[in-house]
Amino acid sequence: MKGFILTLFVVLRVLPGQALVHRYSFIIEEAPYTRLCSTKNILTVNGQFPGPSLHIRQGDTAIVHVHNKGNQNITVHWHGVKLPRNPWSDGPVYITQCPIMPGKSFIQNIQVTDEIGTLWWHAHSEWSRATVHGAFIVYPKRGENYPFPQPRAENTIILGEWWKSDIQDVLTQFQHSGGDPIVSDALLINGQPGDLYPCSKQDTFKLEAEYGKTYLLRMINAAMNNILFFSIAKHQITVVGSDGSYTKPFKSDYIAISPGQTIDFLLEANQAPDHYYMAAKVYNSALPVPFDHSTTTGIIEYSGNYTPSSPLSFPRLPLLNDTKASVNFTGGLRNLASKVDVPLNLDTKLFLTISVNLRPCETNNTCTGPAGHRFAASINNISFVQPQINILQAYYGGLRGVYEEQFPSFPPLKFNFTAQPFPFKLTIPSLGTKVKVLEYNSNVEIVLQATSLVWSPDHPMHLHGHSFYVVGSGIGNFDEKKDPLNYNLVDPPLRNTIAVPRNGWTTIRFKANNPGVWLMHCHLERHATWGMEMVFIVKNGKSPQEQLLPPPSDMPPC
Structure with a gap:
């Protein structure tokens, strides 16, 4: 991972439940990226898009040294991390801090308490989070396990948007016009539009699966302006977490996920060995609002010797304005605990x-x-x-x-x-x-x-x-x-x-x-x-x- 620095304090023996401090370096810099047959410079962290993932355990602390080597002001927000008593590291510009100017640095102290599962980080100034974002994964404490069967492997799926124009130009035009912003030119899965777009087939995100095994997939919606529907052809998924908290497992044929939200789900590779599309498209409940009508895809590839189907199986996604589908998915989420400490006596x-x-x-x-x-x-x-x-x-x-x-x-x-x-x-x-x-x-x-x-x-x-x-x-x-x-x-x-x-x-x-x-x-x-x-x-x-x-x-x- 280019430019990604991870240093752990030296600990001779790590006991169950013992917390560690992790040190990271985030270098904000311009980097060239090619999408949809064109190349442009985008703002990145450590030259990566999406940016580097942080991996720590519940109770640990991440100390992140943010160096702004870009050409614009920046802040970084740790989405879903409570940061007890420490809003100084929260990141929203002119709310908890002034921006980190080009050539300057800021050290952010990120303490994780009861959060568990998938969170994420992103820029919180102007519209820089379009390209400045990444996963923040919180594992159980040492000696503790997932409340579901141990998966064969884990993968992160980050949904996003791509503009051929510079994102700050999109913002400037949007603010000047007083109307809606121009819509994105593509939706993304892990930074790739997928092979339904021009010049994108070679870089389509692919996930290898072994028949009979179960995989934990961590989904983040990093899109700027769109709630998204997501599905995998011929596969049900089992939701087990959302927004840094476990949920009661429930099965679904699709996911409805808003910008900012995360969904952890299990995928059981239980279909005939083949290649299957995963796909995401916009859910837009207000049809006068202009939006990106395209569909981004990735591919589940089963291991083994066989000839993939042609064309590949495509998932059924809800209609673009299916409010009932969105509400039903969200309404299916329940806390894993059978009884939680909901505030009752309201102040x-x-x-x-x-x-x-x-x-x-x-x-x-x-x-x-x-x-x-x-x-x-x-x-x-x-x-x-x-x-x-x-x-x-x-x-x-x-x-x-x-x-x-x-x-x-x-x-x-x-x-x-x-x-x-x-x-x-x-x-x-x-x-x-x-x-x-x-x-x-x-x-x-x-x-x-x-x-x-x-x-x-x-x-x-x-x-x-x-x-x-x-x-x-x-x-x-x-x-x-x-x-x-x-x-x-x-x-x-x-x-x-x-x-x-x-x-x-x-x-x-x-x-x-x-x-x-x-x-x-x-x-x-x-x-x-x-x-x-x-x-x-x-x-x-x-x-x-x-x-x-x-x-x-x-x-x-x-």
């Missing part, structure tokens, strides 16, 4: 509407959004404005004027959130950099209500610094009297990213036991860029072990 209840909005165009209605307006997005009708001094620094140092603490617990207006048509004035959000303050160790419930303003796609919402239990979900407007009666408070899945269905709602619960500044946002990059973000500040507890750590000495300056 804070929030009702948050998530909307695509419109704003007046600055240049006489020449923007390319509806009616010449500029697209925006909001949470409780507030479109987030990114500051130029990071919020964590301002909070820790008592700086005034960087943010306000008046983020509302409920939307300013109550209306039929999922109806059409609607008064045009409802589409215009307010602008602000507002935060919601939570008491340490408080039990929090959030109802996330999608609205049909402008249009209503699914919204994969990601919370930094905490995992949460998904206790309920439904289509339509949330009914505060009836819907809580059907909450799953026994074995709800533990997630860090959840797709709120179009014209629907999702309820999550978590304990705010991680002091610091933590972002929550939609993981569709266009929505986050439009302002579908908010910030939580979790206050310190009473004891020193419940308080925010001081900043490291090499924090990037603003």
Whole structure:
């Protein structure tokens, strides 16, 4: 692995359960890559795309030295790692740090606690995560095993998107036009489009399987703007984990996975020896939204002497707008434990509407959004404005004027959130950099209500610094009297990213036991860029072990 440096502290004897510290070096640099018959330079880590995988055990710590040798500012986020008391290493630009400028470095301390399974890391500045991302694998503690039969082998499958244009040019054009970004030119499996695209057959991702063996596949959706359906021809899969947590095993013919999410699943090689396509395509619940209509493929190749079928078997994928298929897959996830510690006595209840909005165009209605307006997005009708001094620094140092603490617990207006048509004035959000303050160790419930303003796609919402239990979900407007009666408070899945269905709602619960500044946002990059973000500040507890750590000495300056 080019440029990938891994150093372990010397330990004469490693006892079961004993934690280690791993050291990594991430060199951010430009590298030439060829896709779809053309070559361009892309931003990478250690010259790799996708970037290097980190492999540690539960309870271990990774110390990552990030060197920015690229030509643009950068930050790195450890998606799904809680980072107890240490938001300084979380990575979202101007939320917990200022960017690492070209020629500069930053050492990030990544402590893993109860996370287990597949997580990932990615850039969290501009749209650099299109090429700056990789897997973060957390194995069981030494002496402990998987809660399922030991697989024959393990592989990581990273789904992504590819633009022939430079990704920062795509972002600049998108921001200038006020409309939607140009769609990607290809979808990817482990950096390869697959042999349905021109000039791609030779590099199609291939996975060798032995008949009768079972394989653990770790899937990450690193796509920028698309929820994806995935399937393997003539094979069922068994889901065993998601978002750094084990799940009760359940079988499925397909996977629905949002940007930011991970799915761990078992593949049993139980079909006749042959070659079989795996494939992924977009799930798009809001058909007016432009999207990549292509399909990326990889190949499962059984070992042995035989002549592969021609053409290869192709999987059945749900229809591109099959909301029921997406909701049913997500609804099938259950916590592995038969009884989990779901917060019951709630201290804070929030009702948050998530909307695509419109704003007046600055240049006489020449923007390319509806009616010449500029697209925006909001949470409780507030479109987030990114500051130029990071919020964590301002909070820790008592700086005034960087943010306000008046983020509302409920939307300013109550209306039929999922109806059409609607008064045009409802589409215009307010602008602000507002935060919601939570008491340490408080039990929090959030109802996330999608609205049909402008249009209503699914919204994969990601919370930094905490995992949460998904206790309920439904289509339509949330009914505060009836819907809580059907909450799953026994074995709800533990997630860090959840797709709120179009014209629907999702309820999550978590304990705010991680002091610091933590972002929550939609993981569709266009929505986050439009302002579908908010910030939580979790206050310190009473004891020193419940308080925010001081900043490291090499924090990037603003």
